Amino acid sequence: MTTIRTPADEAEARAVQDELRRLVVLDEAGPAAGTGLVTGVDVAYDDERDIVAAAAVVLDAATLDVVDRATAVGRVAFPYVPGLLAFREIPTVLAALDALTSEPGLVVCDGYGRAHPRRFGLASHLGVLTGLPVIGVAKNPFTFSYEQPADRRGDFSPLLADDGEEVGRALRTQDGVKPVFVSVGHRTDLDTACAHTLRLARDFRIPETTRQADTLCRQALRDAVEGTRGN
Template sequence: MTALQMPADAAEARAVQDALRARVVLDEPGPPPGTGLVTGVDVAYDDERDVVAAAAVVLDAATLEVVAEATAVGRVTFPYVPGLLAFREIPTVLAALESLPGDPGLVVCDGYGRAHPRRFGLASHLGVLTGLPVIGVAKNPFTFTCEPPGPRRGDQSPLLDAGEEVGRAVRTRDGTKPVYVSVGHRTGLDNAVAHTLRLARDFRQPETTRRADALCRRALREATA
C-alpha cells in the first residue's frame, strides 16, 4: 500500500494528485462482473463536530449477499474544496477497508475516478493507495459534458471533458436518472459499466453504494449520539 500523503493546503493537495496520477493503471480489464467479491465504500459527515464515518461492505458478486462489513470513525482534517474531497474521506475509508477480514475484491466508490478535473478522483486515489481495482459510480454530474442516455436500462452515453471520454452516464433503471461511471484503477471502462449494471439489480444505485451508505450513516449516528 502506498503511504497516504496529507497535504497542508489546497495547492499541495493538487500537487499530490498530479504526482500520484502517474501511478494509475489503465490497461487492466479488471475482474469479470459476477465473480469474486465486490466492496462498496461510502462516508457520512457531521460537519458541526468535524466527524466523518466510513463504511466498507463486502458483497458476493454473484448473489449480492453481504459477506463482511466494517466501519471507522475519524476527524475531518481537510477543508471542503471541490475536486479535493478525497483528502477528507480517504483516511477513514482506508481504516474501514483495513478492518475487513480479507481481500475486498473490486472496490466501488460513491464518487469519481478519471471523471475529475485532474483525472484523479477518489476512486483513482484509493486505487493507487491500496493497489486494488476500483471504480467510481457517482449520483450527480461533476466536471464534464454529456448527452442524456436513452431511457432504458443499459443505455449509456460518454462523459466528455475537453473531447476526452472520461466515463459514461449509465441508465440503471428504465426512466430514472442515470449514474455516472468512471474508471479508478486497474479496471476498464466497459467492465466498470458492466459491474455497475449487475450491481444495480433492483435500484438506481449499485447495491454496494446503498448498503455502504446506510452503514456509514448508522456508524455516524452511533459515534455522535
Template sequence: MTTAKTPADEAEARAIQDVLRHRVVLAEPGPPPGRGLVAGVDVAYDDARDLVAAAAVVLDAATLEVVEEATAVGRVSFPYVPGLLAFRELPTVLEALGALTAAPGLVVCDGYGLAHPRGFGLACHLGVVTGLPAIGVAKNPFTFTADEPGPRRGDATALRSADGTEVGRALRTQDGIKPVYVSVGHRVSLENACAHTLALSPRFRIPETTRHADSLCRRALGEAS
C-alpha cells in the same frame, strides 16, 4: 492498516495528485462482473461535531449478499473542495477497508475516477493507494457533459470533459430513471466498470455496494460518541 497523509493546503494536495496520477493502471480489464467479492465504501459527516464515519461493505458479487462490514470514525481533516474530495474521505475510508478480513477484487467508490480536473479522482486515488481495482459511480455529472442516454436500463452515452475527451459514461441503471456517472479508477476498463455497475444495480439506481455502505456509515456516525 493503510494510512493517508493529509496535505497542509490545497496546493500541496494538487501536487500529491499530480505525482500519484502516474501510478494509475488503465491497461487491465479488471475482474469479471458477477463473480468474487466486491466492496462498497462511503462516508457520512457531522460538521457540528467535526466527525466523519466511513463504511466498507463486502458483497458476494453473484448473490449481492453482504459478506462482511467494517466502519471507522475520525475527525474531519480536510475541507470539501471540488477536485480534492479524496483528501477529505480517504483517511477514514482506508481505515475501514483495512479492518476487513475479506479481500475484495474490486472497490466501488461514491464519486469519480478519471472524470476529474487532473484525471485523478477519488476512485483513482483509492486504487493507487490500496493497489485494488477500483471504479467510481457518481450521482451527478460534476463539470462534465453527456448526451441523454436511451431510456432503457443499460443504455449509455459518453461522459466528456470540455475538450471532448471521454472520461466516463452516463449509464442508465433502471428504465426511465436518471443515469449514474461511471468512470474508471484503477486496473479496470470502462466497459467492465459499466458492466459491474449494472450487475450491482438490479433493482435501484445506485449500486447495492454504495447503498449498503451509505446506510452503514450513517449508522456508525449516529452511534459515535
C-alpha cells in the same frame, strides 16, 4: 499500500494528486462482472463536530449477499475544497477497509475516478493507495457534458471533457430513471466498470454496494455523535 499523506494546504494537495496520478493503471480490464467479491465504500460527515464515518461492505458479486462489513470513525483532516474531497475521506475509508476480515475484491466508490477535473478523483486515489481495482459510480456528473442516454436499462452516453476525451459514461441502470455516472478509478476499464455497475444495480438505480455502505456509514456516524454527547 502507498504511504498516506495529509497535505498542509490546497497547493500541496494538488501536487500530491499530480504525483499519484502517474501511478494510475489504465491498461487492465479488471475482474469480470458477477465474479468474486465487490466492496462498496461510502462516508458520512458531521461538519459541526468535524467527524467523518466510513463504511466498507463486501458483497458476493454473483448473489449480492453481504459477506463482510466494517466501519471506521475519524476526524476531518482537510477542508472542503471541490476537486480535493478525497483528502477528507481517504484516511477513514482506508481504516474501514483495513478492518475487513475478507479481501475487498473490486471496490466501488460513491464518486469519481477519471471523471474528475484533474483526472484523479476518489476512486483513482483509493486505487493507487491500496493497489486494488476501483471504479467510481456517482449520482451526479461533476463538470463534464453528456447527452441523455436512451431510456432502457444498459443504455449509455459518453461523459466528455472539453477536449472531447471520454472520461466516463452516463449509464441507465433502470428503465426510465436518471442515469448514474461511471468512471474508471484504477486497474479496470470502462466497459468492465459499466458491467459491474449494471450487475450491482439489479433492483435500484444505485449499486447495491453503495446502498449498503451508505446505510452503514450513516449509522456509524449517528453512533459516534451519540458517543460524543455522552462524554
